Amino acid sequence: xxxxxxxxxxxxxxxxxxxxxxxxxxxxxxxxxxxxxxxxxxxxxxxxxxxxxxxxxxxxxxxxxxxxxxxxxxxxxxxxxxxxxxxxxxxxxxxxx
Amino acid sequence: xxxxxxxxxxxxxxxxxxxxxxxxxxxxxxxxxxxxxxxxxxxxxxxxxxxxxxxxxxxxxxxxxxxxxxxxxxxxxxxxxxxxxxxxxxxxxxxxxxxxxxxxxxxxxxxxxxxxxxxxxxxxxxxxxxxxxxxxxxxxxxxxxxxxxxxxxxxxxxxxxxxxxxxxxxxxxxxxxxxxxxxxxxxxxxxxxxxxxxxxxxxxxxxxxxxxxxxxxxxxxxxxxxxxxxxxxxxxxxxxxx
Numbered sequence: 001x002x003x004x005x006x007x008x009x010x011x012x013x014x015x016x017x018x019x020x021x022x023x024x025x026x027x028x029x030x031x032x033x034x035x036x037x038x039x040x041x042x043x044x045x046x047x048x049x050x051x052x053x054x055x056x057x058x059x060x061x062x063x064x065x066x067x068x069x070x071x072x073x074x075x076x077x078x079x080x081x082x083x084x085x086x087x088x089x090x091x092x093x094x095x096x097x
Numbered sequence: 098x099x100x101x102x103x104x105x106x107x108x109x110x111x112x113x114x115x116x117x118x119x120x121x122x123x124x125x126x127x128x129x130x131x132x133x134x135x136x137x138x139x140x141x142x143x144x145x146x147x148x149x150x151x152x153x154x155x156x157x158x159x160x161x162x163x164x165x166x167x168x169x170x171x172x173x174x175x176x177x178x179x180x181x182x183x184x185x186x187x188x189x190x191x192x193x194x195x196x197x198x199x200x201x202x203x204x205x206x207x208x209x210x211x212x213x214x215x216x217x218x219x220x221x222x223x224x225x226x227x228x229x230x231x232x233x234x235x236x237x238x239x240x241x242x243x244x245x246x247x248x249x250x251x252x253x254x255x256x257x258x259x260x261x262x263x264x265x266x267x268x269x270x271x272x273x274x275x276x277x278x279x280x281x282x283x284x285x286x287x288x289x290x291x292x293x294x295x296x297x298x299x300x301x302x303x304x305x306x307x308x309x310x311x312x313x314x315x316x317x318x319x320x321x322x323x324x325x326x327x328x329x330x331x332x333x334x335x336x337x338x339x
Contacts, residue, residue, distance in 0.1 A: 003176045004145060007166050010180040012156040015187050019213040022191035026198025038331030042196040043225045044287040045300040045326025046189065047280050049319045050218065052304040054277045057315070062274065069278040073285040079226070080124040082285075086278025091271030 061097065065089040114234075115241030118220065121227070122242035125219045128275035129160070129246055130253040131267045136164050137257015138264045143171045147258045154254040158214060158247060162186040186316045192323050193221050200236040212236055215243030219279070226286035295333055300326030 001009075029035045055066055069086035076082070133154070140150045145167070157163055166183035170176070194201070194213050201209045220242035227234040257264060267273050288297075304322035307313040313321060 004143070004149065004170065006176045007170060007179045007183070008149065008153045008157070010176075011153070011159075011162060011166055011183050014180070014184045015157050015159050015162065015190070016210075016214055018184070018187050018190045019194050019216060020210065022194030022196075023198065023201040023209060023213045025191065026195035027202060029195070029198070034331040037333070038327040039196055039198070041293065041296045041330030042192055042323055042327040043222075044284065044289070044293060045296050045330075046192055046196070046319065046323035047222055047225075047284050047287060048297055048326070049300050049304045049322030051277060051280045051284055052301055052322070053308065053315045053319055054280070056305065056308045058277075062277070065274060066277060066281060069281045070285065073282040077230070077282075077286070079121075079223075079279060079282045082282035083124050083128070083275050083278045086274050086281070087271045090274040094271065 061093040062090065065093060111237040114237035115244075118224070118234075118238035118241030118243075119245045121238075122220055122223055122245050125223065125276075125279055126245055126249045128272060128279065129219065130249050131270070131272040131275070132160055132164075133250050133253025134257040134260075134264045135267050136160065136167070137254040137259075138261045139164065139171070140167055140254070141258045141261040143167050145258065147255045150258050151251055151255045154251045155247060157183075158217065158250065159183075159187050159190070160217075160250065189316070189320050189323065190216070192320065192327075193218065197221060197224070197239075200239060204236070208236070212240060212243075215240055215247060217243065217246060219276075220246060222280065222283040226283045229286045229289070292330075296326035296330040299329040 026039070029039060051066075055062055065086055068089045069082050072078075072085040073082045136154075137150055140153075145153075153163060162183035165186055166179040169179035169182050174182075194216055197216070201212055204212070216239065220239050223242055224234045224239045227238065300322040303325040304318045307318040307321050308315065
């Protein structure tokens with residue numbers, strides 16, 4: 001087995017295990033009280049963390065484009081519109097600013 | 098205001114739900130296709146053929162971990178380092194699938210396995226945004242969106258291997274920002290009001306503190322932020338006036 005095949009096989013087994021472990025863990029946790037509140041708050045906190053990590057990898061241009069995208073999201077509540085504004089803004093900022 | 102402890106979501110007919118998911122994921126799938134081409138190019142440079150790339154994309158089905166593992170291999174870090182980097186990036190998927198536990202409950206094993214395998218950041222977040230807005234969305238919506246992502250990811254990664262030379266770099270087109278913008282829109286949709294302020298500030302502080310101090314890398318910072326915010330929500334008083 002080559003190094004590449006070993007990596008592919010390990011990632012296949014490992015990634016499916018991780019996904020199933022989460023689904024199984026979710027079934028085991030109580031559906032009332034603090035555990036339920038924590039699990040309900042988890043998606044928003046996780047997506048926010050993802051956005052912040054993406055922004056810490058960028059600089060002022062990315063932050064400005066993110067602010068424009070956020071304004072679009074608040075006003076239009078539209079996913080495609082927010083994505084379009086974000087991509088156009090960052091392309092213009094990187095090429096002309 | 099009371100914080101709901103358990104919410105039930107209406108789900109319509111499976112076929113209609115899956116088709117709706119497949120349609121709604123289109124703008125995100127476009128972004129995925131650009132990354133797929135870029136990953137195919139990288140994999141070709143690492144000496145992988147289109148069969149290996151197609152198998153990896155369909156069976157691992159986690160883009161950023163595939164990219165980092167192949168990048169580590171090319172850097173000569175060795176198989177173990179490549180596997181650890183790829184799996185560390187995927188650990189957050191434990192939290193992703195745990196957070197939508199209701200959709201896997203009371204299903205045949207094959208549906209749970211298929212649904213879990215097809216759960217990615219993109220369709221998970223899209224489903225949550227739809228729930229927040231319309232109070233609908235469940236297993237079949239996630240599955241329909243996931244199947245489109247799978248087709249687009251496999252197709253574009255294999256095309257990337259085949260047409261390696263002709264592929265533009267995603268960053269040059271601003272496409273790297275497509276996902277940042279998409280997750281900003283989805284965060285906005287997930288904001289449930291003042292009760293979220295504490296958990297969200299906790300998550301933000303942990304991520305910024307973790308990354309800025311250099312104590313954790315990006316993939317651990319995401320997990321730390323998600324867990325910290327959820328912990329705050331779990332420990333806070335449930336009547337919302339903390």
